[in-house]
Amino acid sequence: MHEQVVSDATIDVCDGCGAVWIDAADGDVAGLAAAARVGDGDAEAGAGGSGCPRCERSLEDERIRGVLLPWCTSCGGRFVPRASLDGAIWLTPEDFARQPRLGEAVGAWIRWLGGSRRSP
Numbered sequence: 607m608h609e610q611v612v613s614d615a616t617i618d619v620c621d622g623c624g625a626v627w628i629d630a631a632d633g634d635v636a637g638l639a640a641a642a643r644v645g646d647g648d649a650e651a652g653a654g655g656s657g658c659p660r661c662e663r664s665l666e667d668e669r670i671r672g673v674l675l676p677w678c679t680s681c682g683g684r685f686v687p688r689a690s691l692d693g694a695i696w697l698t699p700e701d702f703a704r705q706p707r708l709g710e711a712v713g714a715w716i717r718w719l720g721g722s723r724r725s726p
Contacts, residue, residue: 670702
């Protein structure tokens with residue numbers, strides 16, 4: 607990977623596959639993905655299997671409006687495979703708002719039910 611300055615951020619671009627790594631603090635994923643200068647590379651090679659380049663933890667696959675964008679649950683960085691770059695540029699910051707995980711949603715629902723059954 608090599609560093610590339612895009613807007614006010616420094617992103618990492620893989621020379622082999624054309625994938626892009628965007629740190630959580632870098633900002634707008636869609637804008638940075640659109641501005642990244644990547645080669646053709648082997649789009650299939652950039653599947654995010656090597657893990658987070660910052661934390662070295664495995665990445666969690668996430669699809670946002672059908673676009674595969676693995677992310678690091680530790681540092682919040684985002685891996686944009688070459689095959690996902692075209693789709694990523696159409697996403698908005700609102701698309702990246704975290705939805706509660708199923709376990710969190712079920713827990714909140716159970717707490718709500720428990721609260722609504724309490725006697726005054």
